[in-house]
Amino acid sequence: MNYLDISPEVRQLGCDAEKAIRPLFDRIDEISERNTEKVLAAFSKNRVGESMFAGTTGYGYDDQGRDTLDKIYADIFGTEAALVRIGFVNGTHALCCAMFSAVKTGDVVLSATGPAYDTLMNTITGDMAGSMKQYGIGYRQVEMKYGLPDIPAIVEAATAPDVKLVFIQRSKGYAVRETLSCEQIGEVCSAVRAANPNAVIMVDNCYGEFVEEIEPTQVGADIIAGSLIKNPGGGLAPTGGYIAGRKDLIENASYRLTAPGIGGECGCTMGQNRLLYQGLFLAPHTTAQALKTAIFCAKVMQMMGFEVHPLPEETRHDIIQTIAFGAPEPLCKFCEGIQAGAPVDSYVTPVPWDMPGYDDPVIMAAGAFVQGASIELSADAPMREPYVCYMQGGLTYPSGKAGILLAAERIRRAGYGV
Template sequence: MNFFEIDPRVAEAAQKAMELCAPKLAEIEQIQEYHQTKMIKAFQNAAVRESFFCGSTGYGYDDYGRDALDRVYAYVFDAEDALVRHNFVSGTHALTVALFGILRPGDTALCVTGMPYDTIRSAIGLEGNYPGSLKDFGINFEITNLLPDGTPDYEQIKKDIKTKQPKMVYIQRSRGYSTRPTLTYREIKKICDISKAACKSSIIMLDNCYGEFTERVEPLSVGVDVMAGSLIKNPGGGIAPTGGYIAGKARLVEMCSYRLTTPGTGKEIGATLNTSRELFMGAYHAPHVTGEAMKTAVFASALFELLGYNTSPRYDENRGDIIQLIMLGSAEKLVSFCGGIQSGSAVDSFVVPEPSDMPGYESKVIMAAGAFTLGSSIELSADAPLREPYAVWLQGGLNFHAGKLGIMLAADKVLRDNK
């Protein structure tokens, strides 16, 4: 079993971490089982058959597999309808299609969870001056700041919605490159309740990236009207090669489909090429794989806490996504950590990550991702902007055993490089 030389201090701490994690790991397994059972029922309700995996070409007319996959996603997310396509190039793309599909010039969208994630800012018009942004089309995007502790300011949210009467209330579930807590369904529900009371007509949209299958309760069941995410995160199960989804109320999904293709054709066209089998298989495995990523995050939190670092969330706290924040405190430790994660990968383990400029980010970023799918964050990966507070954002792990090894190697390298 000693295939890797790991510092005895890390090995000992890992054993203690497993003991600390045991109750939370058991809880995650219950969530896995719940969603896996629901997923199988979704497949059966959609009458999924082998012929659906063939895909289509050209216009994609009468692609029954494509339509069945939409029904599978709609069922598991408690949605009226869903739009699941390989030609969403990223989660940001899916979110942008939803924003432009629903909002019109003169409308106001109010983000109630502070400044949104880096890569969506240019599409909104908050950064840069790119033609075709929401701002360029005369769509207003306003922000309700979070409280100093990073939690939603419910009183200010209520005031802003009452005053502005926005067409859309926009919620970002995950923390992005910030230290604020991820929202669980409970916080999402509270925001939805406040919004509906303050402005009944407001459409509530959720950026659900990293959050799928992490809790029993789905956001669409607690008041969210429409949500979007990426297939190279949780719902793709580490198998989907690309893609994204939009799910929610049927009329809103229809509007989004007209933005993705053309008004009048919407969901009825779009060749699936050779992706159908992978998208179905990815969805099937997604509940289990997401749980494995959550277990990896819980273990990482416990291990690094034992080694003296602050983590968020802590190993025994409830989680609303797969992301684990570890406060390493210096640029050198960030580089060491990412190097350790990379060295534990099955793919590109020999690569040495280095900080570099990345499109959509204002500071240099270091990333570690020995992934089968480029950019996949359901596979064990870590990334961090080289700026205060020198924290690393860790996510993924297709299976817990491999994820655990990667975390131990990261801890080992941090210890060895920073004596």
């Protein structure tokens, strides 16, 4: 019988780590159960039937499955409307359409959480055609204070009458800061609402869906957006993204996705509806598996002497785990191990490369069934000090655990860690 090449010493390290973190899994399971109930209630309310899984071609008019899925997302996220489409090529695309739903030439976007994620900054301040900068839309940002939103500074900046969109990034991206809880996002929303009642509040919800029992739109956000190949796709969605929020904003975003006057009326699904529905059904459970993998990773890497964030016992608000390696070689070895534990392309050795949309070379380990799916076990990092790696995903906890142990093995064999 063949098993993975993991030494007895690393296997024992894994056993010791798992014994320490097992009590933490109960809360994750509790949240998963509540969110599963929420998804089931939305499916039942909207009378999901097998006929909705049939795909459309061409224009995609009257796609019952597509239009019902919009309603289900709106119910789950507590919003007036939603737009769920395989036409979104990634999360950045969905976020871009959501941002343009609220601003026009002369308006200003205010980021309340420092700079947006690297690829989204191209949408806002990039010099390429179609960016907000090219349309004469301004941009300002409020830096985080001690890793958290600076509420007084946000209020001061938001009072400017030309600020029409306040942007909040829930997850840390490639920044070294806290991921925001829905409670913290709600505090920012309340402060902004008091300072500028007319400003639209938008949250980048990537990596955060189903991690808590509530979502940002239930604490004051007007609109949220994310990727289907992260949490809400449950590991089955082959592509796509979603936007959920106020009805008028969703309509405006749909015009950005397709064309003015067409919006969400068009967009064939080409037989993918079943995967989107089934992926959403599995999403709370799959997200829980990713969270357990992240906690296990944190404990193992901590026991090896590396700085991790969040700490294993800390409450989590997204699926991302960071490990600060302090040098490029152990970081690369970690990514090699994650890749070796993948079900797809496990034989590939990841190397840093100039990835489009990023300022530094990026190393990425992602042997996934769906290319680039962050809900599947993956790890990536910009090759810059302090050489922090961002690990996320794990369709099942046992497979995620195996990938982490392989990563620990590679690091150990290279002479790093304790």
